[in-house]
Amino acid sequence: MNIQTSKLLLRHQLLEGAKRRISREPYRCFSCSIRHAQHQSQPPKSPQDTPGTTHFGFEKVAEALKEQRVGAVFSSVASSYDTMNDLMSLGIHRLWKDHFVRNLNPGRNPLTSLSASERGWNILDIAGGTGDIAFRMLDHASTINNDAHTRVTVADINPDMLAEGKKRALATPYARSPRLKFVEANAEKLDMIPDSSVDLYTVAFGIRNFTHKDAAIREAYRVLKPGGVFACLEFSKVNNSVFDALYKRWSFGAIPLIGQLVAGDRDSYQYLVESIERFPSQTEFRDMIQEAGFLVPGQGWEDLTGGIAAVHKGVKPI
Known part of the structure; x- marks a missing residue:
């Protein structure tokens, strides 16, 4: 060849x-x-255009997966939750919670939903696993309003968060008191809570993690007595553009890094700041509360620290 x-x-x-x-x-x-x-x-594309999807931070996932993934986040951060809250908010979250409880003034008498024969308030604190709000409610009722009958049920879907709350309760006067109870429950389906049985429903920094926020608000409406109050403390939208730019730089730059250094968990805190960004605006969330049937006082919310957080309220009609 x-x-x-x-x-x-x-x-x-x-x-x-x-x-x-x-x-x-x-x-x-x-x-x-x-x-x-x-x-x-x-990585494989998320099911963005299919029915039955929801947001997990900036990612879209199947609804069936969100509860599991949120659960994993809070199981991961449970032991360092309070320390991280102090670091992330520079301690301001404590002032927000104090204001939230003081404004609700638990134990004052009478509450419109209470009959003359009833004593104390029946409070349901949702997503309150570590007990932050519950302990404040009981302290306020006892020391400010001289009320030894108001009681709080702490409901949380995450057993690790509840375990932290029970452990912290040991350092309070309420550890073995009938005034404090911890229950594992899904806020979207509170089967163990009877209709029209709760005077005050609170949720602080938890509702943004729910898969169906509208379903949770409807459940709040169901369990509240006529005249009962729905009260939510949640991160919101900053109302000043310059401040908002600084806040976002802190949130997306510093908070995941702090999570990595302090809690050894960057991903969970990346999700948490993304969940804040995804949460509805003050107006949108107020509209959701009204759509569930609540009467909304005034404009429907109170901004805290320029809108970083906001308090929303709704009253069940009598």
């Missing part, structure tokens, strides 16, 4: 190989090939 024949044979083999590759893979221009390679290196 001479050199010319060898060249022709080699050319034929190359052409046949190219034909086989072309038959298996469609033609792509150079830039299209780059995009294809990038797509192949990315």
